[in-house]
Amino acid sequence: MSYWILLTVFAFLLGAVIGSFLNVCIHRLPLGESIVFPASRCPACGTKIRPWDNIPLLSFLLLRGKCRACKAAISFRYPLVELLNGLLALALFLKFGPTATFFVLLVFCSALVAITFIDLDHQLIPDVISLPGIVVGFAASFFLPWLGWLNSLIGILLGGGSLLAVAYLYQLLTKKEGMGGGDIKLLAMMGAFLGWRAVPFIIFAGSLVGSIIGVTLMLAQKKDGKLAIPFGPFLAFGAILYIFYGRQLIHWYLNIGFR
Template sequence: MVRLFDYYVFFGGAFILGGAIGSFLNVCIFRIPEKKSIIYPPSSCPACGQRISWYQNIPILSYLFLRGRCGFCHKPISLRYPAIEFLSGGLFVLTLYYFRLTPATLVYWLFVSALVVISFIDLDHQIIPDVISLPGIVVGFICSFFIPWVSWLDSLLGIVLGGGVLLTIAWLYELLTKREGMGGGDIKLLAMLGAFLGWKAILPIVFVASLIGTLVGVPLMLVQKGNSRLAIPFGPFLALSALVNLFWGPRLIHWYLGLMVH
């Protein structure tokens, strides 16, 4: 009974921490593309510019209490703000569930936070900011010294293979179609994923991301009347695929190999 209570405390604490981090991630998503400081000035209403008080900035709860409106001008506030806070909290809980109270949990909390910011910036602006991906490559490599199942050599090879795979795909695509189909940001992102997850994760990540991208992209092309030049950011698919690999990668590989055997 005590152990069950401890689980509730730990997971509840992880969700609250993740929600608070998610509030900060909202700031990063909004300000990084505009090259603004993520520290100053404090958060303010997007409509009236009024500084938000601390009690109006409690993750998720303040949005519900204020009924999704600014406490000053009463203009609607996007549902995406609490959604990102909820997503971040859920990812923190999931990370703690799989990796328990180990250094890996701290590493992957940082990792999933970066993926959330990258995904939404790419969705909004079709860019993956170097200010996240490039330091992320270095941080991922350093963190490999604290993750027993990802050695520094695995991380280093992941960086090289991650950057090399997408660079090769981008070069072949441009060679065949005479137009650019993948930005440099995706290449740097995959190198960052390789730094955190190791070289063995690269090909599964690319495969799953391509599969998800096809399942999403083809219907969108049909809606757009077959527009093959429709710009669909690939970063969110890579990020989602990386999360799938992080939490369920070994299980999926064993399942797939089992299908091959039978």
């Protein structure tokens, strides 16, 4: 029992450490900067962050949310990303245990966390995450019996192709671009990691939640329907929902429909 507890703690800490790296990606990738060099620095004063001031979650608490050198406030998003990724890693471990599936889906979900925050800030989904993600997801399918390479390949084609068709049809009817290429590549990556059966669920769940939040924001801000909301975070929500509850929700929906 104690061994299992140690593994669960390790899973959370692993996710939090990866979350610390994701903070670097979230900040630097939209700026076109290297995620390796230079070492982490305070964005306010440029002071290099010491290793003991860069411990996920703990350092933020010990420093009381301020830079040691200049006392500038540290964005609360940093510990939020670390905590979120740690909790995702813990949930994945509790569901899948110490298996290849756990590690593959941890990579996938960590990429979704980075994409979500980048898209929220910049309405941008970096190709440097989604395109390699497609390759990694497809490569991993050869080692995951529940996925399989054909399922993954169809997922890539269906994921990217479905949104590409929607974007083309929207542009044809309205003469306006309604969906960025980043969303298309993101859904292709999701299909690579989760297979083609996940794609319709992700689109439905993402569209439903996005519509609810979009309408709520427009009513709250009294907008005229032209409020721009990134779709990537809602697709990410749909993908994570599918990982943990997708099959149960599909089974429940089908049972309701055929009663």
